[in-house]
Amino acid sequence: MFKGTDKYIATKALQQAVNAAILLEKPLLIKGEPGTGKTLLAEELAQSLDTELIQWHIKSTTKAQQGLYEYDAVSRLRDSQLGDERVHDVNNYIIKGKLWQAFCADKRPVLLIDEIDKADIEFPNDLLLELDKMEFHVYETQQQVKADIRPIVIITSNNEKELPDAFLRRCFFHYIDFPSPLEMKAIVDVHFPNIKSQLLTEALEVFFNLRDTRGLKKKPSTSELLDWLKLLLAEEIDTKTLHDKSHQGGLMPLFGALLKNEQDVTLIEKLAFMSKR
Known part of the structure; x- marks a missing residue:
């Protein structure tokens, strides 16, 4: 049970939210003013559980596919022109994203999707299935990647834009009030x-x-x-x-x-x- 740490003061409501999300195996969506410790929560949660923290910091140009994997076709074309033997194995050109890393972790990690509201409005919807089922398909290799251990997912938002209802339904929500x-x-x-x-x-x-x-x-x-x-x-x-x-x-x-x-x-x-x- 998460109760905060020596370096992170968590209110009772925040403690309950974290533990409820872990119990329900749902992403925890954290909103609040910038600087109220949303990102730090994921860091301290990982430390308290003695597990890996995998951080995916979202930008306005970030695409959902990047969280799964990216296929480096340019490098493969270059290697084919140079006669590199690597070109015969497509796996050499598959770059694992943060979700893939979290799905394949040996110990249950904490996955932080930080400032999701910075991305395009369709970004959350593009991750619905992957966050719900904890699996996705790699078309280039015909591989199905599935999490053996569901990661603890912390998603932060600064309320820069509204998130889709379908995405919100799949999350446990908590708003961090500004401290008294x-x-x-x-x-x-x-x-x-x-x-x-x-x-x-x-x-x-x-x-x-x-x-x-x-x-x-x-x-x-x-x-x-x-x-x-x-x-x-x-x-x-x-x-x-x-x-x-x-x-x-x-x-x-x-x-x-x-x-x-x-x-x-x-x-x-x-x-x-x-x-x-």
Whole structure:
């Protein structure tokens, strides 16, 4: 049973979702804001089970077929022109994809299909049968590849586009809510166990106030908070400096770790200026 790890704080709801998906042998579809630990979940799950993590990071140009296998016809043509003996065996030109690797693993692996919503809208539908039956056909060799052990499949999405209903029906779904201040403190304690309590309290107040700012184009995430705290500790920033509004247009120290575009920087500067009037 997955209960989180020393480095990953999992809520009860997330623990239940992971264990339910494993029990049902269904892919676990994880949604949530960027930076809330969706990808890290798969990494820590694999570590907790002492098994292999196979990662398939999806791009806008990724095709479902690439997850199964690819036939390198160009290399075979080149080798035939050079008289290479390899050309007589088509298996030399079959490149195994991430699903094939997961299906053939000796021990039940964790397969991460990361940011599935980046791909074409038909991408999830093109994997329906393979993820459901855990098998596929290799036409070039007339081989049927079938998983002897069903991998644990974690699929992440940032909600950039809606996923097809037929695909959703085959998944167990969980949305990772953004951590509360108390949950965030527990997460920070894992990464920075020696951070001073007062500094952490003040930093979290600044962070959550920033997230609550109306009109902010991109709210800072958990991973960005951890980066910011790492910088605060490295620069030995104290609580007094943290609240010093007399420099940098009223921005917090090392604001570049939290604010990622000029519109948000300008917005915070304007709000700081107005609060002084």
